[in-house]
Amino acid sequence: GQNIDQPTEMTATEGAIVQINCTYQTSGFNGLFWYQQHAGEAPTFLSYNVLDGLEEKGRFSSFLSRSKGYSYLLLKELQMKDSASYLCAVLYGNNRLAFGKGNQVVVIP
């Protein structure tokens, strides 16, 4: 089976930096995705890591360590609109994603 673990919730202040962790044990690994999901809406693509290291994209960065089965998403300069669930998903075949339950980030003024 596929096991993706994320903390369930965190609260952070507007303007702050928050790090969302994800650990995984899967039967295969072809990359790791991060998605943002607002309540009742579709997951929106944020990042895709295949190789170890840090990928930076504006206010969002994602890190991967394949040997440790670990990734994190870093959100900088938090804005109120960043309040959402952040989903870690492992691509374990060519086309199958296994998702974690998501980390609910609440941004407060």
Added chain:
Amino acid sequence: EPEVTQTPSHQVTQMGQEVILRCVPISNHLYFYWYRQILGQKVEFLVSFYNNEISEKSEIFDDQFSVERPDGSNFTLKIRSTKLEDSAMYFCASSQGDVAGVGELFFGEGSRLTVL
């Protein structure tokens, strides 16, 4: 910006009824998928579809489920005889190539199915 569109946004049905959920993937995409998310649970893979046939399916995708690309633009998920536990948000997704190669997968807004 091109997007995956789904209809209906919400459907309520009686247990045992057939339901068809419709999706229009992004126009130059070749791979299509259905995922579902039961309220409060994780998003789960159901099926992938390429070249007019199922390429992969999960253990959730049993004989009561089927998918079809009836024309050049639509991609449908049919649930033959709905059960209470089929109540979920169903997300259609598409990608230009296989996800491992293109590194992108785009989701639609979802169709919420409520089975009474």
